[in-house]
Amino acid sequence: MADEVEQQQTTNTVEEPLDLIRLSLDERIYVKMRNDRELRGRLHAYDQHLNMILGDVEETVTTVEIDEETYEELYKSTKRNIPMLFVRGDGVVLVAPPLRVG
């Protein structure tokens, strides 16, 4: 992003996968991360490493607890909200438009 501000002429055609992310700038997106984390927020900036700046973010951390006796799987999720977050790209698994539930 800093590079584009500085030197290149930004194109409007989609040429490579990162261009698809460019289309989502300023939109709300869904990011699936490593360690069972998900982020939903507004994409302000990204770079080739998939480092991202997200605004109004909701982070969901999902954990599975196994009941000792019944071996039942209990899925728990913890959410928290962060106004502006820089995300390091190596934790990102996928980027998508927000999922519509139901």
Next chain:
Amino acid sequence: MESAENQTPEPELVAGFSSIRERTIAENSLVILLQGLQGQVTTVDLRDESTARGHVVNVDAFMNIRLKKVLHRDRRGRLTQLEDLFVTGRNVRYVHIPDHMDIMETIQGQLAKSHRVRNFAGGRKEYAKKKS
């Protein structure tokens, strides 16, 4: 920037970056925004689920972060106070950006800073195009 360092002035303070390689890496990624955070208080979420809140002293092109006056909370919630903390770039998961910060302004400010230094330091025209 904040109070002056007591130790020998680090190359970053003089030239902006330790090497041309670092400058190029930083200018071509979002790390340049983190470098604009120097002097501010932020929270860094680490890969090991711990968090560190303190003043950002320095961020290099590899996202290695040096913090001072840190409150470190480990994954169990235990708090430790630290005068100095160095976090390897690989171990960073998130950096919380202070609410009041303007992202574009900060990035452009950082780029302007390194271009001013470049021209002052010798006028070797590395880039044909210049942005004011």
